[in-house]
Amino acid sequence: MSTGELLSIEPQELEFAFELKKQISCSMQLKNNTNNHVAFKVKTTNPKKYCVRPNTGVVLPHSICDVTVTMQAQKEAPPDMQCKDKFLLQSAVASPGITSKDITPELFNKESGNQVEECKLKVNYVAPRQPPSPVREGSEEGSSPRASISDNGTINTTDSAVPRAYAESHERSSETRALVSKLTDEKNSAIQQSNTLHQELELLRRQGNKSHGGIPFLYVVIIGLLGFLLGYLVK
DSSP: OEEOSSEEEEOSEEEEEOOTTSOEEEEEEEEEOSSSEEEEEEEESOTTTEEEESSEEEEOTTOEEEEEEEEOOOSSOOGGGOOOOEEEEEEEEEOTTOOGGGOOGGGGOGGGTOOEEEEEEEEEEEOOOOOOOOOOTTOSTTOOOOEEEOTTSOEEESOTHHHHHHHHHHHHHHHHHHHHHHHHHHHHHHHHHHHHHHHHHHHHHHHHHHHHHHHHHHHHHHHHHHHHHHHHHHO
16 A cells, blocks of 8 residues: 555555456545545546546545556556556646546646645556366265255255266166066966866876776676677577
8 A cells, every 4th residue: 555645545556457358447446534524536648548437536624536447458468468558647626616627737746835735556467367176076086975954854965966867777777667567567477387286287187087987887887798699698
């Protein structure tokens, strides 16, 4: 901070986050530390390059005034990002009730016996701020997902891998249940076929026994008929 008898200036150097083809602004704060009205005027060595708002004004006693300096869009960067531009802030004691329209160059003329202060400000170019990393919290390797509990007691997690893992687990569980159901159906079908074959074999066995037992009976009948016929012929 540059502290004079009339105005305190913050900062003492103007810094611009330089970017090509883009307007860039910075601000400085003027503080009146006196009981007087203080008029000011801002000058620059390169007026076509910069726009100062307000470039003239009056700071009331123990008051603050903010000044914005805007650099026009530049087509090329200076060598080594060094800027030789400078600003000059002039301040002078003014009569009460004075306005910006009443400020004249004569007010800042020391030869007229006015109390005038001058402060030179340098211009620096700095690299623009980098945007924050898009990596979400809890997604770094080795870190655990962060969770929060909502008002209704539901646990909410910020890690997208958790719902993904849950979906994969649910899918594998569904496939396992489908496989178990299929194997169960095949087992029941095999048991039913085995029972059917067993019943058919039992039926065939019974029919075989009946056929096997019927042959001697028929044989006896035939022998009996033959014996009867022979007896009749003999008589």
